[in-house]
Amino acid sequence: MADVSLFLTDLALGLLLGCVFAVIAHGLNLIWGVAKVVNVAHGEFIMLGAYGAYWFNLWYGFNPLLSVPIDAAIGLGVGVLFYFVFLYRELRGKESMGLQSEMVTLVATFGLALFMINAVQSLWTGNNVGIPWSPGILQFGFLQLPLGGLYVAVVSVTIIGLSHIFLSKTYLGNAIRAYSQDISATRLAGINPTSTAAIGTALGFGITMAGGALLTVWLPTGIYPAMGNLYAPISFVIVVLGGPGKMWGSLVGGLTLGVIIDVGQLFVGSLSLAYAIAFLTLIPVLLLRPEGILR
Amino acid sequence: MTRVLEVSGVHKYFGGVRAVEGVSLTLAEGRVIGLIGPNGSGKSTLCNLIAGVEKPTKGAITLDGQRIDHWPAHRIVEQGIAKTHQIPKPFLAMTCRENVAVAAMFGSNKQRDLSEALDTAGRVLTLVGLEGKMDVVSSNLTVQERKRLEFARVLGTGARILLLDEIFAGLSPEELRDAIALFAKVQREIGFGALVVEHVMRAVLTVSEHIVVIEEGTKIAEGTPREVVENPAVIEAYLGVEAAHASS
Amino acid sequence: MRLPAFRSLGPTIWGIGIFLILLGVSAPWIPLFLLTLLIGLLISATLAYSLNLITGLTGYVSFGHVVFMAFGGYALAFGVGTLKLPPVAGVALGAVVGLALALGIGVVTLRFRGVFFAIATLVVAVAALYIVLEIKELGDGQGIYLNVGFEPLSMFYTIWIILAIEIGVTYWITHGRIGYGIRSIKSDEDAANTLGINAARLKLSVYALSGLFAGAAGGVYAWNVSGAFPYDAFNLIFSLRMLAMIVIGGMGTLLGPLLGAVAVYIPSQFFLTVLIGFEFIIIGFVVVVIALFLPDGIVGTLRKYIPELRGILE
Numbered sequence: 001m002a003d004v005s006l007f008l009t010d011l012a013l014g015l016l017l018g019c020v021f022a023v024i025a026h027g028l029n030l031i032w033g034v035a036k037v038v039n040v041a042h043g044e045f046i047m048l049g050a051y052g053a054y055w056f057n058l059w060y061g062f063n064p065l066l067s068v069p070i071d072a073a074i075g076l077g078v079g080v081l082f083y084f085v086f087l088y089r090e091l092r093g094k095e096s097m098g099l100q101s102e103m104v105t106l107v108a109t110f111g112l113a114l115f116m117i118n119a120v121q122s123l124w125t126g127n128n129v130g131i132p133w134s135p136g137i138l139q140f141g142f143l144q145l146p147l148g149g150l151y152v153a154v155v156s157v158t159i160i161g162l163s164h165i166f167l168s169k170t171y172l173g174n175a176i177r178a179y180s181q182d183i184s185a186t187r188l189a190g191i192n193p194t195s196t197a198a199i200g201t202a203l204g205f206g207i208t209m210a211g212g213a214l215l216t217v218w219l220p221t222g223i224y225p226a227m228g229n230l231y232a233p234i235s236f237v238i239v240v241l242g243g244p245g246k247m248w249g250s251l252v253g254g255l256t257l258g259v260i261i262d263v264g265q266l267f268v269g270s271l272s273l274a275y276a277i278a279f280l281t282l283i284p285v286l287l288l289r290p291e292g293i294l295r
Numbered sequence: 296m297t298r299v300l301e302v303s304g305v306h307k308y309f310g311g312v313r314a315v316e317g318v319s320l321t322l323a324e325g326r327v328i329g330l331i332g333p334n335g336s337g338k339s340t341l342c343n344l345i346a347g348v349e350k351p352t353k354g355a356i357t358l359d360g361q362r363i364d365h366w367p368a369h370r371i372v373e374q375g376i377a378k379t380h381q382i383p384k385p386f387l388a389m390t391c392r393e394n395v396a397v398a399a400m401f402g403s404n405k406q407r408d409l410s411e412a413l414d415t416a417g418r419v420l421t422l423v424g425l426e427g428k429m430d431v432v433s434s435n436l437t438v439q440e441r442k443r444l445e446f447a448r449v450l451g452t453g454a455r456i457l458l459l460d461e462i463f464a465g466l467s468p469e470e471l472r473d474a475i476a477l478f479a480k481v482q483r484e485i486g487f488g489a490l491v492v493e494h495v496m497r498a499v500l501t502v503s504e505h506i507v508v509i510e511e512g513t514k515i516a517e518g519t520p521r522e523v524v525e526n527p528a529v530i531e532a533y534l535g536v537e538a539a540h541a542s543s
Numbered sequence: 544m545r546l547p548a549f550r551s552l553g554p555t556i557w558g559i560g561i562f563l564i565l566l567g568v569s570a571p572w573i574p575l576f577l578l579t580l581l582i583g584l585l586i587s588a589t590l591a592y593s594l595n596l597i598t599g600l601t602g603y604v605s606f607g608h609v610v611f612m613a614f615g616g617y618a619l620a621f622g623v624g625t626l627k628l629p630p631v632a633g634v635a636l637g638a639v640v641g642l643a644l645a646l647g648i649g650v651v652t653l654r655f656r657g658v659f660f661a662i663a664t665l666v667v668a669v670a671a672l673y674i675v676l677e678i679k680e681l682g683d684g685q686g687i688y689l690n691v692g693f694e695p696l697s698m699f700y701t702i703w704i705i706l707a708i709e710i711g712v713t714y715w716i717t718h719g720r721i722g723y724g725i726r727s728i729k730s731d732e733d734a735a736n737t738l739g740i741n742a743a744r745l746k747l748s749v750y751a752l753s754g755l756f757a758g759a760a761g762g763v764y765a766w767n768v769s770g771a772f773p774y775d776a777f778n779l780i781f782s783l784r785m786l787a788m789i790v791i792g793g794m795g796t797l798l799g800p801l802l803g804a805v806a807v808y809i810p811s812q813f814f815l816t817v818l819i820g821f822e823f824i825i826i827g828f829v830v831v832v833i834a835l836f837l838p839d840g841i842v843g844t845l846r847k848y849i850p851e852l853r854g855i856l857e
Contacts, residue, residue, distance in 0.1 A: 111828070
């Protein structure tokens, strides 16, 4: 009986955690769709979002939920900057980058990633930090769920929902989606490719950093400069699982991975191993179904 | 020994799309077969199936009796079957000579020596009339020249059965006349067999001894060029029912 | 398998050869601190040439290359520590482990193109760290300490031979038939397949070679630092340094990795003592700048803008 309740608790926790995973994956999905190339430094921007929430808490006493919109706003600005520094030259409204440009961007963003990790490490410290915010526990039968986790799960789903509405109901959102699928067509429709791409990228970064802030609720002592190395692969795996470019896929993929990790650690005994296994699911997914599990 | 390639009842479905449905034909060394049909009829898919770029959903493709339909593309090239690309794909950073040398080194010729391969490349390029562009980087070629480079490349592999995907497209009447003459001359000299996939009627009807017509993935007619041209089903496929009635 | 005739060897390989011979001959007389520096430099160069084999030549960006180096190091540590092998045998074991690992990983990941390959290698590298942390025989998260003496001359000659062989192999690959095959794959892999090139096998062979040399270098590295420790061995900074070296030097060129190794390693030694932690920031920044503005690296850019050098510098 105890085992089942443990399993169910971990299942529930996994689902809650998965919602936040979905947000960080959604950010990657947007950037990938618009930029046509993966930002290897994605994890570092998650880290930046997490540290942002930490610093706002430290200096102004904001709880993480309050930092979410602030981080998102910063992310928008960062995203535009990123677009013009890294992507504009290579893309310039082309359908996709050539092999050379893709390589260049991959390498450049990899360099950016390690630059960011060590910049934060030098400017702050390499020690693990966390935000002391514990709104309490919700008792649901035998389930003990952290309220913080519930709150961020709700916020996460809201963010994804809002993003979905934006992308499908607004002019700009549809322009971004169109751009992700077919650049020349959008140009024919009179949409400016550069500003669309820049805004799409900005949105992606905004969501990513917001996700980083949301993540901190699950990491009472888990914020450290290289944390991106853990969450970037998770984002990638989710995006591939859900299908690059499929916007709702992030949610399904995120929930799945959250469950795999939290329930998985029950079976393999260690969290590290659970993460490793979750990462390695990328390989069979890529082999069997490159479009992602969702059709 | 003359190599014979048999396509038997081959189907190719892409999800719900039936690109090729039950097509059979025979290619042989020395024979030039034309393949015509309206756009989207499955001609290029058929080429891809034979070349091993795609695998048939059903049916068999055999070379001298041996099944090759599930072989990887490079293995099929080793057996002497090579395909051009409808939109030329030269190795842009290499010169024409190097492009063809690659073909000579890795195709069915499998020349091990680099300098020999470069020599072979030179001879092939001269044969197709690109001797002036031998050491020009292929990114600097016009589309016409690139198509000819595609032709040179498959020749360079030493293939005995060529799959030529629209190599006569986009030429002016004069260029077309020269191209047809060149093709005929090269074919006589080397003696390869070919499947000539074309839209340009004049070319395919001139160079082929036998024509196969497909529409929407199935074969609707075959025969000599004259027979095919007068076949009502063929006229209907291209021009509609009224035209077919008008000609009969 | 034909070796290139001596007469046809280009000036670059001659230059590198003479440099290596001079180094090898004068080694016994080089002062200790300089020798130690050189050992580190040669290790870096070996790693650079190793990544060059796969990323420089075929264009498949491997972020996870550190994995071969790390397991090579663990192989040496295990071989010397547990199996009581002499260090050179441990290095050979590292090479074998690197080769096997590359074959295993490559068979799966080389099916993916571009971005997906890069990410897959990154994911494997990160997962490998987490897995190694759990394995008791490999030090159970603490790593393996080695109690070997510091033998600078043996270490030097070991890595010297490895590098010399590696550069020779690189030269042979790029100057022959295989080189054209690889360049075709880099240019247009699909077209290459339709001309009879077995791209899958060629990529795997090159990847396996790169794993072999990275594993060997990792073995010498572990010998040098007297142990294999997970957070040190699997540090992604190694992957970044390797990338930086070939990006700065010139991807796919013969001299590039060596130049890149000098350009990255020497300053890093300076940073070790003076500005700890800043090395990564600066390397990261430099990689970004060079990748964006000088993607051909030193050798490539020189060849591009000074035509006279094209026959000489490769």
